[in-house]
Amino acid sequence: MPTVRRVPAAVVRPLRTEILRPGWTDRLATYDQDETVAVHVAAFREGREVPEGVATVYAEPPPHANRDEIPAAAYGDGASWRLRGMATSDAARGTGLGRSVLEESFAVVRDGGGRFLWCNARLVAVPFYERLGMTAVGPEFDIPGIGPHYVMWREV
Numbered sequence: 204m205p206t207v208r209r210v211p212a213a214v215v216r217p218l219r220t221e222i223l224r225p226g227w228t229d230r231l232a233t234y235d236q237d238e239t240v241a242v243h244v245a246a247f248r249e250g251r252e253v254p255e256g257v258a259t260v261y262a263e264p265p266p267h268a269n270r271d272e273i274p275a276a277a278y279g280d281g282a283s284w285r286l287r288g289m290a291t292s293d294a295a296r297g298t299g300l301g302r303s304v305l306e307e308s309f310a311v312v313r314d315g316g317g318r319f320l321w322c323n324a325r326l327v328a329v330p331f332y333e334r335l336g337m338t339a340v341g342p343e344f345d346i347p348g349i350g351p352h353y354v355m356w357r358e359v
């Protein structure tokens with residue numbers, strides 16, 4: 204069973220950069236919220252000290268463009284948190300670390316008094332998020348240099 208912990212930004216950033224921003228520096232793959240309001244989650248395979256699953260969450264309402272498809276309650280003050288930087292290592296992929304990280308992220312939202320989690324999901328990751336109970340809302344949109352995405356959300 205993997206271990207999941209809430210950790211400082213510096214623990215999640217190397218894997219975030221490697222998997223989601225290959226060729227960038229850790230500094231370029233930094234979010235404004237990293238050192239302030241964000242909570243970082245890391246999963247470790249048994250006996251290992253380097254995380255092989257990571258994600259970052261912080262309070263932010265979902266995009267207004269999706270307000271017809273996401274419950275109005277999600278737009279209330281502090282109701283929604285955003286998931287970013289979700290990644291597992293190539294070596295550990297498919298072994299349950301992604302699930303562990305996302306489930307802990309749901310717990311972070313609940314602990315923070317939130318009710319909803321949303322993200323900009325890469326098209327390739329949509330089936331993973333659906334498996335974890337998240338719903339895609341349209342339309343598909345492109346993030347230049349990264350590719351097609353959907354907004355996905357879930358009540359936690």
Ligand SMILES: CC(C)(COP(=O)(O)OP(=O)(O)OC[C@H]1O[C@@H](n2cnc3c(N)ncnc32)[C@H](O)[C@@H]1OP(=O)(O)O)[C@@H](O)C(=O)NCCC(=O)NCCS
Nearest residue numbers: 289290291296297298299300301302324325328330331334
């Ligand atoms: C998306 C990602 C984080 C998933 O992590 P993972 O470690 O492979 O996920 P898990 O092994 O915990 O899988 C959890 C569940 O999702 C399912 N799943 C994962 N990827 C899937 C896929 N592409 N299609 C269908 N189901 C999938 C698994 O079968 C598993 O189901 P189960 O628990 O019922 O057996 C990982 O593939 C990744 O880092 N991809 C590259 C970076 C990326 O695209 N990140 C998302 C950015 S929005």
